[in-house]
Amino acid sequence: MVFDYSWLIGGPQGSGVDTAANIFSRVGAKLGYHVFGKREYHSNIKGLHSYFVVRLSDNKVRSNVNGANMMIAFDAETMIRHGLSISKNGVIIYDSSIVNTTIDQIPTIEADHRVRLDEFFKSKNMEPKVSSIIELAKESGVKVYPISFWDTLSNIADELKRPELSRMTRMFNVLGVSFSLGVLKAPIAPLLESIEEIFSAKPAIVDLNKKAANFAYNYASAKFSDFNISLDETDKKPNTMLVQGHQGSALGKIVCGCRFQSYYPITPASDESEFLESNEILQVNEDRPGSTTIVQTEDEISAIGMAVGASLTGTRSATSTSGPGFSLMAETLGWAGINEVPVVISLFQRSGPSTGLPTRHGQDDLLFAINAGHGEFPRIVYASGDVEDSFYDTTKCFNFADVFQLPVIHILDKFIASSVVTCNRFEPDLVSIDRGKLLEKIDGDYKRFAHSPDGISPRSKLGLENGVFWNTGDESDEHGHISEDPVNRIQMMDKRQKKVEQILTLVPKNDQAVVYGKSDICIVSWGSPKGPILDAIEMHRKEGHEISFIDIKLLEPFPTEHIKSLLKDSSVIIDIEANMTAQLGSLIRKNLLKDPDYYVLKYTGRPMTCIEIFDSLKKILEKKAEKRQVLLYGD
């Protein structure tokens, strides 16, 4: 029997949900499980609801399921929102003080949600309060374990003879995770180790938290000894990393030589820049230390302007943003296009339009990334499907930028950025660095935009002797001086456009799209649905149904011929993506002159679960599906 266990922790923002989940993820990874965790939170600093679901399994997992097996609720809202999503034989650990809290006493629940809850409780003929949820959970076979977090804290204070601890609610997170591991009878050593590692920057509180963890663990394992599922140690694969979503692309940037990044703070992109800044001094083999210069700018217009300016000096340069910031970058994107400047824009999508759902997931910027900026110029839009891909893809994006001398938009998203996953240690040996036609020395005459058969001219950089050039956002001649000559105009437009053919020829097919499985029923998708799709088709495989999947990574220029050949034997094509209008679908219709047979779309701001995709595929296999299915699961 495969062990596959989902653990959910929820509470008001600022209550330590993240820390607790990080500890739990670490413990799971240390015990040898594959880990997939995702964070959901409101655009808020303190008080609104946030939660984290961590899935542990013997097998590789790349997504969440619906609901969870165990839940730790710091507050009433968590009980109301998630209490009924806990599966049979699951367990809920909650703070006993919340039993009588009514919906009316939870101001942070949105008005619309309140109406739905009222209707729900009315239909059950129950009072709208936490105790009703507890009753319903029990009825469905869930064990419910009340624990007073406050009492535990005072007991710890008594035991350690430190009365001030009885008010240290900041320790609730450690208590919560320790209770749950006590119930699960997990070995305690990984818990204590994880606390030590996570709080390593604050040695003063490590010991205290370990003592609290020990107390809570022992308390729960003794008190709830009837629970019969245990989290045992399994075979741990060597070289397994536990990575936060934003670390993949950041580490890719460091290893491939990105030495300048400018950014303006925005969710969910800034974590990446902050990681780069906190690791700005670099070890370099056989050389003095290197560094990444990170500049926080006054806005995203400045962020991309600085990155382009830095790139002109020959520095591998990037900026990192999300949809609203990328909107501001559009004009400079065109400047980089006409001036053939290599620059990488890491676009961590979230749900739009406008501010949209600022802390939630979405894939609604694909067509914008492809079309942003006025005028016609080549660019590359390249998508990553998960954290591990994002490391290697980032390094490829810098090669694309240098080789083809153009802006590269590397599309990621909130689902990737706020996931925590186990994966194989990244292998820098697999990374190559190709700076294309960047010159280190120039003798004689030089023209920055000299015509060449492949459309790509040898590239000088600011500071290089004999390499003086001019740039302008105007159309220019080969030197880079303004020219409105119609013949020059068409030559220059054509020169730049030649890159499109070069890209489709030189980017390896496996980097354009990755194919999984073999079947005449084929999913096409891009970006982060990859994980839930792979998990869902694995589930169907176990039931005897093969479904193949093409993960399209190169989205602009669109690899039409390649995708056409990959789909030539498919009788059913299913487009799965996290937006309303099926943006990849529109690219397939436009480029392949083919309408996918089915669309599975989600735009609630929550990532897809493998269960949702499994169910929607099942309907398709049973020929009971509508052409367009919209997924709704998740809070």
Place this chain on the structure above:
Amino acid sequence: MAIKLGDYKTGVHNDWCPGCGDFGIVNAIQMSLAEMQIPKHKTAIFSGIGCSGKTSHFINTYGVHTLHGRVLTFAQGAKIANPEMTIVAAGGDGDGLGIGAGHFVAAGRRNVDMTYIIFDNAVYGLTKGQASPTLKLGEQTKSLSNPNPNYNVNPIALAISSGFTFVARSYSYDVRQLKDLIISAINHKGLAFIDVLQPCPTYNDLYTRDWFGGLDQVNEETKKPTPRIYNLADTDYDPVVHYSTIDELNQKLGQALAKSLEWGNKIPTGVFYKNELITPYTKRITDKIPNYLENPAAQQKISKNGKPITDISKLLDSLIV
């Protein structure tokens, strides 16, 4: 071999209107570079959009003609990545104080070691003479259908209050003074700003060469015009912050702001404020990256035989569970 003034000139046809103040500014930049003997490839002129945006094409150094209002962003990125470059940014007053005003303020706070010259003619010339941010409230230049409904920006005061550490004004027909100011600005350790008053002979019929020259204010005795422009260097005004005491700093900032309000019959030029005691951005980077100046972004080796040489094993080790 000495670099000659002519070496800094390109053969690009200059299409500015006859009598345009821009010519004086380009000449002064070229004269400064020649006098300082800065190699062509060690200099980059960044420019914005508008008539002044073409400046970079007339100067034979690296030239980056950027976007409207964004010149400082490109220029700072280049300077931070390669601090060995001498960077001069140039743009119009609409470019820098209208669409680019946010960058102007942010650049002052950063104090990156470079020079920014605003071609200040109070109109948007290339789009046919609309009111720009330095045109005063109620003034009506010839292509405006109504008097200007907006209050003006005071570039000197804005620069001082934004953190620029060298703030000066010049006049495009006083090329010698402008050249000297550009040299001082380039030598200044920090962000230097020069507001260059510059007639637009085509669209600004108020601030003309004659007006600046005071042809309307003839001295009754001498029968000679009294020029509006005068040089602070010819007075006992001391713009330099010598000590890092708050009292002195405030006194220098205060006198510069007061001076910036002087306008009308007499218009001061020269250095209003200079403070090298405030650290430039490069210094702020070396505080966290000690070898930044010896090994800045643009100089770093990143690969050998196509493979990365950055060692991330420690970072990866820290993620191993």
